[in-house]
Amino acid sequence: MDDRITPVTMPKWGLSMKTGRITDWLAAPGDEVAEGDGLAEIDTDKIAGTLEAPAGGVLRAIVAEAGGDAPVGCAVALLAPGDVPQEEIAAAVAEARELLARGQPAEPDGTGPATGAVDVAGRSLAYATEGDGPETVVLVHGFGGDKDSWLFVRTPLAARHTVYALDLPGHGDSVKDVGDGGLVVLADAVTGFLDVLGLDRVHLVGHSLGGAVAGAVAGQVPGRVRSLTLVAPAGYGPELDSGYLRGFAGARTRRELKPHLAKLFADGDRVTRQLVDDLLRYKRLDGVAEALAALVPTVEALDLARTPLDVPLRVVWGGADRVIPASNRRSLEGRAREVRVVEGAGHMVHMEAPGEVTQLIERAVTG
Amino acid sequence: MPDTLRTPRDPATGGLDAAALLDAYRTMRTIRVFEERLHDEFATGDIPGFVHLYAGEEASAAGVCGWLDDERDVIASTHRGHGHCIAKHVDVKAMMAEIYGRATGSCHGKGGSMHIADLSRGMLGANGIVGGGPPLVCGAALASKVRGDGGVAVAFFGDGGANQGTTLESLNLATVWHLPAVFIAENNGYAEATAAEWSVGGGSVAARAAAFGMPGTTVDGFDFFAVREAAGEAIERARTGGGPSLVEVRLTRYYGHFEGDQQTYRTTEVQRARAELDCLLRFRTRVTASGDLTAAQLDAVDEEVAALIEEAVTEAKAAPLPTAADLDTDVYVTY
Amino acid sequence: MSRNITYREAINEALVQEMERDPSVVVLGEDNAGGAGAPGESDAWGGVLGVTKGLQPRFPDRVLDTPISESAFIGAAIGAATRGLRPVAELMFIDFMGVCLDQIFNQAAKFRYMFGGRAVTPVVIRTMYGAGLRAAAQHSQSLYPVFTSVPGLKVALPSSPYEAKGLLVQAIRDDDPVIFCEHKALYDTVGEVPAESYAIPFGEAQIVREGGDVTIVALGRMVSVAVEAADELAASGVRCEIVDPRTTSPLDEDTILESVEHTGRLVVVDEAGPRCGTAADIAALVAGKAFGALRAPVGTVTPPHTPVPFSPPLEDLYVPDATRVAAAVKSVLDWKA
Structure with a gap:
């Protein structure tokens, strides 16, 4: 196959993803696309998201039609410059369709995230890591989230960088004990995580509560933080929907939880049955209810608007954020090199507009 | 032979001091007056449902429960349970209110005569099912054994219950698990209207103990001190890790199986028992003869008990009934 | 983990x-x-x-x-x-x-x-x-x-x-x-x-699969039978919603009713018998509380009113399977007043 042909493959969003279904193609054969452009909508049994172009070029062929399932790693479309002959494209399509029909990925799947856990002061912190680029990006999720909240930005970032996404104490696969639930407990955990893994110069990215944590880490060890990207951060401004926090923390059942989750997204359809189930599975784990209850007052009391941040700062917010409104960004304007508001995205802007968030992080990394 | 009535080693007053003797008398007297008053009140039609009276059998409940403490020791009773409840310190006024179906009753009016219980006093309930209690007692004994708290669990059952599979299975399990359990078979001669002489194969409940590898003994249920001594040995054995025992207490119920029972199946035994064998009379004679108590002291208890029962009935009759809001509460802890 | x-x-x-x-x-x-x-x-x-x-x-x-x-x-x-x-x-x-x-x-x-x-x-x-x-x-x-x-x-x-x-x-x-x-x-x-410990609260059904055409309520092992049937039906474009009540007491009536209000059709699959069983119970619940939403009679798939037979071909006939569930779904979908 001509090495100028770039296959667009079914991404692997999370360890358990085996196949995905293309629900809609957003681009048509012949379209010129840039890296990061949305090419297709993909649905899995866990999550729905947008498949972004891995490189710029012309979308020369669609291998898997909308409505079809494709295994992770299988080519679903082909990108190539316009001067690659059509016969070569046709041959590549035929080959890819044969693999697709056999349900086999085009290449062995070895590129997914690796997971692990480190011991930080006797407490186990879980993480996922992906990519092996020279710069290191560390992603810190928000209240009730986990390392997989970053699925849609983690993989694109990993194409060029070494990416770590950790689970904060009380979250994901990490220890559920959060001590007194103070911000310092979480910030110490992240700093300890950097220590144990020997990550001396990192680009920190934090979402929501994770933004406050990342900011606190930058305050603790500014020399180790090359840049800071805050995604709808908590604590930097007066507005916060406490009803969401308390509702999420207190919900025991699907019926109780679902209405709160709708507040996270601009597009309510993002709250799939699977998302609700996954969060319930997390919330049922021993110690989680106590951890979240201990964290609620911390989040409510955060007041970081005047805390100095002596690192290069970028900020991104969803214009339709109903949990921590984008109006909170005012306390960061003037201090940040860039403050971006993505219209049509909610609190989970890194899930609803992953391309925008990825690009902002890229700019933070390249300075 | 387990079927031979044993004679107490201490024929006088069981080594009890005056306060303890008064206490035992008070328990028996309270049971007697409670039951006789119920007999009268039932006839007025004010009491709903069935009542099964324990009058005549007082020495058994008092003789056994006198060894037990409310905290760690447990009993399970039968449908004829008022006496066991009183002897295990369930509140008498609350019991009376329960029998009247009142919201102030031991069970808020939801249990009635056959289901009076107070778990806080180790009273695991009267039981509407013949043979219902012994398996539960195995469990209570197991709990004490697992915790190592020295607690003992006692199953009261009748000659009817003695023939239930649950009871026989429980005797076996108590031996197999070596439980701190005591089985008290109150053989009053009749399972409902059927004679124990006919229904208890082999004729002796106590003799069955041997088949399960535990001691079995038979005592005169009219003699408080005889019951107390036999029960004491069994309870001590259980408490000190010696395993279960069976005590058959032979006695007579003064009233029918239930109130309203015409008792055409029996003849003159009740009159004879009341006149010649009655446990309260015998107790009074014994303790006054020994000089441990005076008649005046006992009379004072009689007055005290009479007043208590009078108050209990008056208050029960005046107490509120449960309301519609109570119908569907207390089914589950959470639902 | x-x-x-x-x-x-x-x-x-x-x-x-x-x-x-x-x-x-x-x-x-x-x-x-x-x-x-x-x-x-x-x-x-x-x-x-x-x-x-x-x-x-x-x-x-x-x-x-x-x-x-x-x-x-x-x-x-x-x-x-x-x-x-x-x-x-x-x-x-x-x-x-x-x-x-x-x-x-x-x-x-x-x-x-x-x-x-x-x-x-x-x-x-x-x-x-x-x-x-x-x-x-x-x-x-x-x-x-x-x-x-x-x-x-x-x-x-x-x-x-x-x-x-x-x-x-x-x-x-x-x-x-x-x-x-x-x-x-x-x-x-x-x-x-x-690996960690967790408790699933009683009285909350799980929605095993979402779909808009028919609700299948299934219990215990019948959940996987319902999934198998739903997979077969998906090939012909039928989208089944599968509700697993998890507990029959307490019963999550709300989730069942909401699902039926959404799909308008119900098939209950149960390995207990047809008389006084869970299928009858849930059918009665829906008939009583979501009658207006029903576009077809409630379908039930249960064993027959017999003891469980020993001989393999008989036992195989006794236990509800995906084929019977799919047939029940189709008959509910095809029902005409």
Whole structure:
């Protein structure tokens, strides 16, 4: 196959993803696309998201039609410059369709995230890591989230960088004990995580509560933080929907939880049955209810608007954020090199507009 | 032979001091007056449902429960349970209110005569099912054994219950698990209207103990001190890790199986028992003869008990009934 | 951290973790260790199908073998529960309820009510149910509707390894008596289960799959049968919503009703019988409370009103399968007034 042909493959969003279904193609054969452009909508049994172009070029062929399932790693479309002959494209399509029909990925799947856990002061912190680029990006999720909240930005970032996404104490696969639930407990955990893994110069990215944590880490060890990207951060401004926090923390059942989750997204359809189930599975784990209850007052009391941040700062917010409104960004304007508001995205802007968030992080990394 | 009535080693007053003797008398007297008053009140039609009276059998409940403490020791009773409840310190006024179906009753009016219980006093309930209690007692004994708290669990059952599979299975399990359990078979001669002489194969409940590898003994249920001594040995054995025992207490119920029972199946035994064998009379004679108590002291208890029962009935009759809001509460802890 | 483990391992893990967490948890039943008093191994069986294997060496004082004497040891578990233990008793096969039912439905179930709310009886009775193992009429029944009908009991029917662990943890921590029904044909099924402990609250159905055309309510092992049928139907464009109530008492009526209001059609799949069973119960619920939403009569897929037969071709006919479920769905979809 001509090495100028770039296959667009079914991404692997999370360890358990085996196949995905293309629900809609957003681009048509012949379209010129840039890296990061949305090419297709993909649905899995866990999550729905947008498949972004891995490189710029012309979308020369669609291998898997909308409505079809494709295994992770299988080519679903082909990108190539316009001067690659059509016969070569046709041959590549035929080959890819044969693999697709056999349900086999085009290449062995070895590129997914690796997971692990480190011991930080006797407490186990879980993480996922992906990519092996020279710069290191560390992603810190928000209240009730986990390392997989970053699925849609983690993989694109990993194409060029070494990416770590950790689970904060009380979250994901990490220890559920959060001590007194103070911000310092979480910030110490992240700093300890950097220590144990020997990550001396990192680009920190934090979402929501994770933004406050990342900011606190930058305050603790500014020399180790090359840049800071805050995604709808908590604590930097007066507005916060406490009803969401308390509702999420207190919900025991699907019926109780679902209405709160709708507040996270601009597009309510993002709250799939699977998302609700996954969060319930997390919330049922021993110690989680106590951890979240201990964290609620911390989040409510955060007041970081005047805390100095002596690192290069970028900020991104969803214009339709109903949990921590984008109006909170005012306390960061003037201090940040860039403050971006993505219209049509909610609190989970890194899930609803992953391309925008990825690009902002890229700019933070390249300075 | 387990079927031979044993004679107490201490024929006088069981080594009890005056306060303890008064206490035992008070328990028996309270049971007697409670039951006789119920007999009268039932006839007025004010009491709903069935009542099964324990009058005549007082020495058994008092003789056994006198060894037990409310905290760690447990009993399970039968449908004829008022006496066991009183002897295990369930509140008498609350019991009376329960029998009247009142919201102030031991069970808020939801249990009635056959289901009076107070778990806080180790009273695991009267039981509407013949043979219902012994398996539960195995469990209570197991709990004490697992915790190592020295607690003992006692199953009261009748000659009817003695023939239930649950009871026989429980005797076996108590031996197999070596439980701190005591089985008290109150053989009053009749399972409902059927004679124990006919229904208890082999004729002796106590003799069955041997088949399960535990001691079995038979005592005169009219003699408080005889019951107390036999029960004491069994309870001590259980408490000190010696395993279960069976005590058959032979006695007579003064009233029918239930109130309203015409008792055409029996003849003159009740009159004879009341006149010649009655446990309260015998107790009074014994303790006054020994000089441990005076008649005046006992009379004072009689007055005290009479007043208590009078108050209990008056208050029960005046107490509120449960309301519609109570119908569907207390089914589950959470639902 | 989740791993793939079997339904059997998930139950075992729930027991181990709860026994470690709470010293009042005791496990008892026939051959739950196995080999008591025998000259050979003392943990010889770990239950007749190995579910409690390994517990006795780990908790020697809290795993008790019993004589074959269900009335006594089920009753003992209940009595112990009133005295502060949290016993998990194994009634080997649900078919054996007949020899100890009094202790369950007259004693455990009624204590709290009879005693005016002053009794707490946190006993769990684990029991195997269900056909498919050629175990014939007295070892194959799905008798949980009997327990479901008794106020004071809770009844759980885990449909997967994840459900088995979380529902058993809840059962043990629950302050009410729980009948925990394990389908013997599910023991070797594998699924993702967190290593950490977790409790799934009772009375909340899980939506196994979302779909707009028809609601399938399925219980226990019938959930996987419903999924198989739904997969077949998906090929012809029929989207089934599968609701697994998880517990028949309490029953999550709201989720069932909401689903039927959304789809307008209902098929109930149950391995219990057609008379006075769960299928009839849920059909009546929907007829009574969501009649206006129904666009077709409620379909039910149950075994026939017969004992469970022994001979393999007969037993295969007896147990509802995906073909029968798919046919019931189609007939509900094709129904014309």
